[in-house]
Amino acid sequence: MLEDTIAAVGTAPGEAGIGIVRLSGKDSQDILGKIFRGKKVKDINDMPSRYMTYGFIFDDEGSKIDEVLAVIMRAPYSYTGEDVAEIHCHGGIIPIRKIMELVLKKGARMAEPGEFTKRGFLNGRIDLAQSEAVIDVITSKTDEGLKNAMNQLQGELSVRVKAVMDMLLSMLAHIEASIDFPEHDIEEITAENIRSKGLEAKAILKELQNTYYEGRIQREGLSTAIIGRPNVGKSSLLNLLLKENRAIVTDIPGTTRDIIEEYLNVKGVLIKLIDTAGLRETEDVVEKIGVERTKEAINDADLVIFVIDASKKLDPEDMLIASILNDKRVIIAANKMDMGIDAELDLLEDRFEKERIIRMSVKDKKGIELLEEAIWDAAYSGSVKTRGSAVVSNIRHKSLIDKAHESIDRALEAIDEGIPLDLISVDIKDAWRFLGEITGDTVEEDIITEIFSRFCIGK
Incomplete structure (x- = not known):
């Protein structure tokens, strides 16, 4: 859990029927309690989680700011994995601005672009591929594009990628065993086992590569x-x-x-x-x-x-x-x-x-x-119309899958040439690392920062 509490307007600027002010962090409930009074629920601690409560927002002088619905989503059952509070107010510029000023005054800070989703990733509620799918859901322009984005958000791509990562770890474990116990003379058996798993991993990655043309068109x-x-x-x-x-x-x-x-x-x-x-x-x-x-x-x-x-x-x-x-x-x-x-x-x-x-x-x-x-x-024409649910539509993902595929290819070629298994493990580790950059398991901080900077502030 991160220590501070963030806040942002979760709806587009301008006049609308409804506006949403969202908070996330350990003080979300306390901040809401300082400005919200329920019509029936008087104590903020008595508000049931994930249920709307009718009431009013008050300023420091006790004046009513707006008639609202408020909801608390207590950790870990929230979008960010932290305590989240939302205030659903009238969608005018003034009431939204006044409510935002109040929550910032009571201890929250303005969220950075994509910080709500980033916290969900850092708290382990979703992986990096799922986080990127949030943008695709928001920006999708066709039914098929939305369907693919939702499949990725539900983890369909991550499941396929992690299955290959598990195969690669198994291959590395067999190599370590052959190195640690040379007296058992199992290198030839290990090499054949690695070749078999490597071909299986390549086949899965090839299937994902074949979805990219269609996925890119839909995205x-x-x-x-x-x-x-x-x-x-x-x-x-x-x-x-x-x-x-x-x-x-x-x-x-x-x-x-x-x-x-x-x-x-x-x-x-x-x-x-x-x-x-x-x-x-x-x-x-x-x-x-x-x-x-x-x-x-x-x-x-x-x-x-x-x-x-x-x-x-x-x-x-x-x-x-x-x-x-x-x-x-x-x-x-x-x-x-x-x-x-x-x-x-x-x-x-x-x-x-x-x-x-x-x-x-x-x-x-x-x-x-x-x-x-x-x-x-x-x-x-010339593409395989996707029947499965895992579709690669992101050029970053495609590039990393290509690199992983090439690394596995090099490992298989090295096996055929009789190169020692401990040297082959370098390419297998590279393949695992490339795929981990898709799910976020091996990604560097600067890449994470760049990805979430593309989000809007309220997401």
Whole structure:
């Protein structure tokens, strides 16, 4: 338990129906008792844990500040593992401010960003991976993203990671035994045992690695660049997908000169749409900058929607764009079908998947459902649609799992080469340490501080 008591507003600033002031620490109950009087429960010690109590907040002069509901969650059965008190007041700026001033005056201090969750981690109520999942729950933008974040918050990822850590400890124990009792000549048996457990550990880590692409999409969104030569309808397509006039649309080529980014939910997939400047040779200095940014957006994108004018023949600019997309996931949006078809789509069918050439008219709003279906299909194409509950969506976790996998690989290679087991143990210990940085068992203080600094103050 930490010695001081922290306090923060747990709801967003501004006017609302309800505001919550939260305290955590050994003095939470005493501080609440100094400012709260229950309508029926007079003694703060008589307030039942985890039950709302109706009453009023009073200032030092005995004046009523607000009509509230108060709750005490006594340790260890609370979010932080400490005594926690919450005051549910009216959500106006003044009552929340006055109540915060009172709890700080009575001995609490202002919480740092993420300090409530950090205390839950330090007190052993949740591990580090679960703590990071709190952010994902708060910021999730799709149902699948929320589901994955909740699974991680419930410890699904931690269970898989800790299972591998236990295997690694068992491997180390066998190595120690073979070193401590060399007279029993069990090194060959030990090496085979370690190889077997190492392969099993690798298989689990590989399963987790395979979930990352899908997990990242659900957490961060599928980065999707809309590209094409000028005046083919890129910005109009963006506006249609967003169902709002986000981008300026004119008949003048080169209107879009900078990158426009917006998020939307397509069939449960979070899409980060990037409207780009038209790709063409130009002498305009500003437009040139926009074209360079378009090329960068293509390189960084998970998916490219290549818009062409289907009412005209493909020109050299179209084919030049097509030539730089060979290693990307591409959907062809053959726009302006309402004006007739003149484009040689068969030339594109030779280069891209036929089922991902979508005939559409942005003007008549035709083909948009087919485009959304193609986006969903492209999002999961080549990935294994996750059936289990443990999904890796955090780049920090992915990097550490990769490092652990590589360390186990080195240990297995060393066994095959006949290297002494005591030297092999170095790689196994490294793998265990990398995985421990996910759960928090081996993580350093500066990493913990950096992770919790991303949280809001009330969490």
